[in-house]
Amino acid sequence: MNKTFLSLAFLTASGVYVAYANHALDGLTAPEARAEEQSDSLTGAAELPSKAATVQSSAPAKPVQHLPQLVASAEASAPPAATLPKLAPVIVAATPAPQPIPMPLPRPTTASVQQTQSVAAATSPSGYRDGSYTGTDENAYYGRVQVQVVVAHGEITGVKVLDYPSDRRTSRAINGQALPMLQREVIQAQNDQIDGVSGATLTSEAYIRSLGNALSKAGGSNA
Amino acid sequence: MRETRIIMGMPITVEVADAGDARGAIEAVFAYFVSVDERFSPYKPDSELSAMNRGELAGSTLSAEMHEVLVLSELTRHQTKGVFDIRRPDGRVDPSGMVKGWAIRNAARRLEAMGIANYYVEAGGDIQCRGHSESGGRWRIGIRSPFDDTQVVKVLVPGDCGVATSGDYVRGQHIYDPRLGAAPQEAIASITVVGPDIYEADRFATAAFAMGQGGIGFIEETYGLEGYAIDRSGVATMTSGFNRMVAS
Numbered sequence: 032m033n034k035t036f037l038s039l040a041f042l043t044a045s046g047v048y049v050a051y052a053n054h055a056l057d058g059l060t061a062p063e064a065r066a067e068e069q070s071d072s073l074t075g076a077a078e079l080p081s082k083a084a085t086v087q088s089s090a091p092a093k094p095v096q097h098l099p100q101l102v103a104s105a106e107a108s109a110p111p112a113a114t115l116p117k118l119a120p121v122i123v124a125a126t127p128a129p130q131p132i133p134m135p136l137p138r139p140t141t142a143s144v145q146q147t148q149s150v151a152a153a154t155s156p157s158g159y160r161d162g163s164y165t166g167t168d169e170n171a172y173y174g175r176v177q178v179q180v181v182v183a184h185g186e187i188t189g190v191k192v193l194d195y196p197s198d199r200r201t202s203r204a205i206n207g208q209a210l211p212m213l214q215r216e217v218i219q220a221q222n223d224q225i226d227g228v229s230g231a232t233l234t235s236e237a238y239i240r241s242l243g244n245a246l247s248k249a250g251g252s253n254a
Numbered sequence: 255m256r257e258t259r260i261i262m263g264m265p266i267t268v269e270v271a272d273a274g275d276a277r278g279a280i281e282a283v284f285a286y287f288v289s290v291d292e293r294f295s296p297y298k299p300d301s302e303l304s305a306m307n308r309g310e311l312a313g314s315t316l317s318a319e320m321h322e323v324l325v326l327s328e329l330t331r332h333q334t335k336g337v338f339d340i341r342r343p344d345g346r347v348d349p350s351g352m353v354k355g356w357a358i359r360n361a362a363r364r365l366e367a368m369g370i371a372n373y374y375v376e377a378g379g380d381i382q383c384r385g386h387s388e389s390g391g392r393w394r395i396g397i398r399s400p401f402d403d404t405q406v407v408k409v410l411v412p413g414d415c416g417v418a419t420s421g422d423y424v425r426g427q428h429i430y431d432p433r434l435g436a437a438p439q440e441a442i443a444s445i446t447v448v449g450p451d452i453y454e455a456d457r458f459a460t461a462a463f464a465m466g467q468g469g470i471g472f473i474e475e476t477y478g479l480e481g482y483a484i485d486r487s488g489v490a491t492m493t494s495g496f497n498r499m500v501a502s
Contacts, residue, residue, distance in 0.1 A: 213470060213491050218399065218407040218484055223501060225409055226387050227267070230379040230398025231421035231444055 159185055159249040166245030178241040182249050190242070255280060256374075256388075261287045262295070262354070264378035270365065271372035271388040279368050283361045283375065290357045293319060296350065307346045323349045323356060326453075334461035334472075355418060355456025358382050362451070375452075382452035384414040394501060400443035400484055407490075408446075408482060409501040416452030419444055420463035421484075445469050445483040448499060454478065 159182040168177040181189040255276040256269035261284065268283045270276035295301040302320055305311045316324075327340040327349050340349045358375050362382045365373045372385030374393055383393040392413065396406035400421050410417065421444025445463045449455035458479055462469030470491045473481035480496040 213474060213493060214497070215489055215491050218488050218490050220399070220405045220407060221396065221409050223394065223396075223406075223409045225394045225396040225406060226269070227374055227376050227381055227383070227393070228379070228396040228398045228406060229376075229381050229417045229419045229446055230403065231400070231419050 159187060159246070161185070162249070164245040164248040166241035166243070166248075169241045178245050180242070180245040180249055187249075257284075259284055262291045262357075262377070266378075267374070267376045268361075269374040269387065270370055271374075271386060272370045274369075279365055279370055279373075282364060282368070286361050286364055287357060287377070290353065290360075293317065294323070294349065294353045296348070303347075303349070323352055326356065326457075327352045330457045330461070334458070337464045338457060338461040351460050352457060354378060355380060355416070355453040358456075359416070359451050359453040380416070380418040380452055380456050382416045383412075397446045397482060398444075401488065407484070410448065410499045411501045412448050412499045416449050416455035417446065418449075418452060418456040418459040419446040420456075420459040421445065441486045442466055442469060443484045443486050445473070445481055447473055448480045448496075450478050 161182050161184065164180045164182070166178040166180070179191045180187055181191070256267065257280050258265050258267040260266070266284070266287055268280045270279050272279075291301075292298065293302045296303060298304060302311065302317055306316065306320065311320075324340075324347070327338070330338045330352065331340075338351065340347055340352060342348050354377055358377050358380055359382060361375050362373065362384070365375070366384075372387070374381065374383040374387065376382075379398070381395055383395070385393075387393055392411045395410045395412060395417050397408040397410065397419065399405040399407045421442075442463060445459055447455045447459035447462060449458065458473060458476060459481075462473050462481065462483070465472055467485075470481050470483040470493065473479050473483075474493045480493045480499060482490055482492045482496055484490045
């Protein structure tokens with residue numbers, strides 16, 4: 032059905048994952064930290080030209096809407112001040128970043144924002160070799176994540192998740208099982224007050240690791 | 255008191271609504287998740303899981319926790335007709351699909367052992383809750399749209415239970431590769447399972463999602479579970495007792 036919907040869900044989700052990943056990667060060593068920077072430039076560039084207009088029109092606000100719960104939670108806490116509260120100013124600061132897609136990419140600190148922007152500026156025009164690069168198959172806590180990056184004319188033109196958190200890969204599907212008569216309905220957005228949300232999530236750390244590995248194979252100037 | 259931290263590569267939220275030392279209880283829960291990560295992390299070379307997959311540990315040299323997870327995984331494999339299987343093609347064992355729900359349930363048990371009767375523990379979209387929130391009402395749990403992660407498509411008041419959703423937003427990936435084409439309309443986008451605790455809900459949600467269209471029927475047939483499966487066209491199918499938990 033709605034491809035645009037799906038792409039938005041994915042792009043939006045990617046932004047959120049990067050946000051989480053920034054924290055997950057706080058303590059990592061240099062090569063892994065580079066993966067984080069590369070992913071920033073990548074997420075900005077990871078659109079198909081034909082989809083750009085659609086994405087621009089509606090993507091930016093979403094992660095911001097999505098995060099207040101997290102931010103609010105963090106405010107109530109004292110010790111983790113070193114981790115979570117950084118998200119709040121970061122999202123706002125990142126929203127107007129001059130990316131091809133104005134995706135609000137949350138970043139942990141102001142210093143990091145400047146750093147990643149300069150990296151993005153240096154690598155996005157060129158630096159990566161044309162081709163298709165497959166990242167490592169990374170273990171998430173609830174599935175596997177493997178990313179493939181496509182570079183054309185020195186630009187990243189696509190990111191494909193080859194392996195995603197689903198247990199389908201090592202599973203045997205049950206076929207032909209008769210579905211009993213169960214009630215069906217068309218889903219509808221709800222605005223009621225809630226305490227929490229259940230939903231499938233993609234692990235940030237595995238995604239970033241596979242992405243960083245794929246980009247290092249593409250050979251960007253900072254790889 | 256409510257707090258979120260990133261552990262095991264995902265946001266983990268704990269809310270304790272009881273009077274008393276909520277801070278201490280929340281710290282204990284986060285410390286527990288850190289210890290689980292140290293034991294079961296596939297990234298940490300010194301984790302027990304890594305050592306086991308290198309062949310350095312086996313049988314009686316494994317911890318009681320690892321034993322428990324391996325046994326529960328095998329049990330789940332049988333209960334899900336072989337769909338849930340932690341054995342990977344490369345010969346390694348990957349209990350990741352089991353550990354999250356198991357760890358949330360253990361965290362909840364730790365809170366209960368401290369005398370806490372009103373709590374909410376969530377890791378990466380999987381929830382166990384009991385009692386009431388700080389506002390005094392029953393916990394209200396939304397089901398996130400598999401098509402738009404800012405949208406909630408159902409609100410539940412499920413009582414003391416676990417709520418888990420299995421799905422993958424990443425299947426929007428076809429947008430990046432036109433050759434793949436659109437996913438079939440009937441494919442399941444996500445399935446949410448409510449069970450007596452999050453361990454039960456999580457493992458059956460994982461298996462039911464892997465079953466595709468037959469998944470919701472499997473949940474319907476499994477005692478103690480209710481489910482809500484959303485297909486690619488935005489049509490949901492629910493088990494016969496599901497509506498009793500929907501907020502009115």
